[in-house]
Amino acid sequence: MQAAVVPAVNSPWEIRDIPQPEAGPNQVLVKMHASGVCYSDVHETLGHLPGSFPRVLGHEPVGEIVAIGPGVTSRKVGDRVGTTWVQKTCGRCEWCLRGKKNFCPKQEITAIHLQGGHAEYMPMYADATMLIPDSISYEQAAPIFCAGYTVWGGLRWAKPQPHERVAVVGIGGLGHLAVQYAKAAGFETIAISHSPDKDKLIRELGADEIVRDGKERGPQTTCECNGPVRMRYKSNAIAVFASSAPACMGPRSNSRSAPGAAQHETWVRLADRSSQRRAELISKRRHCCTLVR
Ligand SMILES: [Zn+2]
Ligand SMILES: [Zn+2]
Numbered sequence: 001m002q003a004a005v006v007p008a009v010n011s012p013w014e015i016r017d018i019p020q021p022e023a024g025p026n027q028v029l030v031k032m033h034a035s036g037v038c039y040s041d042v043h044e045t046l047g048h049l050p051g052s053f054p055r056v057l058g059h060e061p062v063g064e065i066v067a068i069g070p071g072v073t074s075r076k077v078g079d080r081v082g083t084t085w086v087q088k089t090c091g092r093c094e095w096c097l098r099g100k101k102n103f104c105p106k107q108e109i110t111a112i113h114l115q116g117g118h119a120e121y122m123p124m125y126a127d128a129t130m131l132i133p134d135s136i137s138y139e140q141a142a143p144i145f146c147a148g149y150t151v152w153g154g155l156r157w158a159k160p161q162p163h164e165r166v167a168v169v170g171i172g173g174l175g176h177l178a179v180q181y182a183k184a185a186g187f188e189t190i191a192i193s194h195s196p197d198k199d200k201l202i203r204e205l206g207a208d209e210i211v212r213d214g215k216e217r218g219p220q221t222t223c224e225c226n227g228p229v230r231m232r233y234k235s236n237a238i239a240v241f242a243s244s245a246p247a248c249m250g251p252r253s254n255s256r257s258a259p260g261a262a263q264h265e266t267w268v269r270l271a272d273r274s275s276q277r278r279a280e281l282i283s284k285r286r287h288c289c290t291l292v293r
């Protein structure tokens with residue numbers, strides 16, 4: 001089969017003929033129909049994440065099952081499926097027993113330990129596959145297995161309650177999904193974005209309000225923490241998915257933040273380190289910033 005192979009760290013991808021994989025025990029073989037490209041592909045190519053080379057990347061893989069391995073009873077040939085970053089864990093460690101398998105030290109990860117989706121065929125652990133409804137195209141479904149899963153996990157981590165507001169910081173590849181999910185889940189949804197050219201799209205995605213830098217909410221004040229309150233808006237849950245989040249925001253004192261979902265219960269990652277720093281700032285300041293509105 002043909003695959004996009006990364007021959008060595010920090011080297012260009014090459015289309016190569018490689019042996020077609022088979023479905024091993026508890027696996028299914030999937031004929032790929034779409035494979036999303038994520039910025040983690042860049043991190044992996046540059047060697048920022050573990051994994052040996054040569055390697056086939058792609059952790060937003062979707063397609064149709066064409067073969068079933070020994071022991072598989074939950075899937076059948078013809079099923080439309082995709083799989084996520086973490087496919088398999090030990091099932092025995094403290095984290096697995098707590099239901100937080102994203103912290104298991106013995107994870108088997110798509111495109112790290114296991115072949116990725118940038119190929120014609122890919123084996124997936126059957127238990128790690130999700131069925132894709134017929135009404136969703138493969139192209140639409142693929143990014144849901146990383147970007148969508150990430151933001152949904154972040155929203156779950158933030159644990160918004162009925163009638164609360166959700167603020168989504170950064171309306172990019174992840175944030176644009178978070179706005180839609182938060183709205184679809186019934187929350188008043190505030191998009192925080194410094195990009196006016198995205199306003200129309202953000203409205204179409206369902207955001208109730210767009211906050212740019214806080215100025216539209218009146219004069220700035222100084223926070224008790226001596227930092228300028230550049231963003232003052234009462235939200236109950238905040239999900240940060242951008243590297244450009246304002247340095248200080250004023251969510252409610254009992255708010256929950258989900259910094260790119262780094263700690264949430266499924267698998268999530270930070271957009272990048274600067275968003276983590278900002279999320280830490282938000283976390284530190286959330287108990288002292290003056291609130292408006
Ligand atoms: Zn990804
Ligand atoms: Zn484990």
